[in-house]
Amino acid sequence: MNGFGVLLKRELAMAWNRGGGPAVALAFNVCAVTLLPLASGGSLDKLKLLAPGFSWVALALASLLSLERLFERDYEDGALDLLALGPAPLELVAVAKCLAQWVCTGIPLAVFAPIAATALGADLALAPLTFLCALIGGIGFAFVGGVGAAVSLGARAGGVLIAVIVLPLFTPLAIFGGGAIASLAMGLDWRPGLLFLSAYSLLFLALGPFAMAMACRNALS
């Protein structure tokens, strides 16, 4: 596991600096959240209804940002070749990359999500669940996104392509996370949504690394 520690440390250092680290993702999130009241007329009642869901959408979009560089940077400068030759299997490298992605963008975004939702007019009582959903969903965003990033290694259309591939896979996360928050807002049972969200995230945590490693080997071959 020592090797994994080294990998994780390297990935964390890179993710923290990759394109400005969490600051850019947070700034993007603020921008997206700012656009909603401006675009929808600013009526507070309307905003209050949209707030939890929209903060969740902004979260999904913001977590797309640094995906393009997740594998591409190592692929371009040859580090991925070295990692593939190294003692740690590529699956473990993929796990380290996605975990770093989660720590450096997922967690800051999760901290910000309830703030954004509350600023848009969501009930303060929703804040803890919004945070929890964003935190767990962040794992899903990172690992699903990692699959999209690995699969499109060496493609000509980088970032947009990753978004097209990954966003359809984000929908269950959007449905379950948004559903849990909406249920709580309506006074219904919110646990099924949260459990499904966790299940989907864990599914990709378990299976995603294999797909990512396979895609990396294909790109390197």
Add this chain to the structure above:
Amino acid sequence: MITVLANPQRFLAFSRVAAPILGALAAILAAAALWTGWSAPDDYQQGATVRLMFIHVPAAITGMLIYGCLAGSAFFGLVFRHLLADAAARAAAPLGAAVTLLGLITGSFWGRPMWGAWWVWDARLTSYLILFLFFVGYMALQASIDDETKADRASGILAMVGVIMLPIVHYSVLWWNSLHQGETIFAPGGPKASAVYLTPLFLMWAAYSLGFGALWMVRIRGEIWRRRAQALAVQGAR
């Protein structure tokens, strides 16, 4: 069957006969379905619009069938590194996108008189739209990687990942109670529609499936010829 046809030469010989036969069968079945569908009585609630079912429902089912075929081919391509399987996956994607889009559009035409809306954000419609987006993403990925073998492999992995989505499409009806009609045809205890409607529906379903089979073979043939032409061009350039 599959191992015999895995040889491109044998596949070409087989599909040369099989594709037209399947196509003709599909045309006959479609004509029969249209005939019986047209003469079916109006529904007591839905009126004449019930006939949209004969186009919409088989398209919706065939869209999922095509995804299954695509994923199956991609699996064979990934595991056995077989060129014909890669060609088959590549050939299935545009057909899948077209049929899925047809299902979405006819559904929209049916939804307008029935639900009073062109589109509703219900679970089944949304996940079906996602299936369509999946075909699009698959084609986009394949088109943007220059090395064809790598492109096939990468999009094959994506197709495998997408297999997770198919059950979600299917079971979304059960997970979320929604506006869309629940299971009618595969309902436990047999179909819940009457035989007047089921006959044209099943005929059309068979027509769609066979028609897809015929078009798929034609497209795979085209893919094989394209690759041969490419190989010859490379040879000629040397």
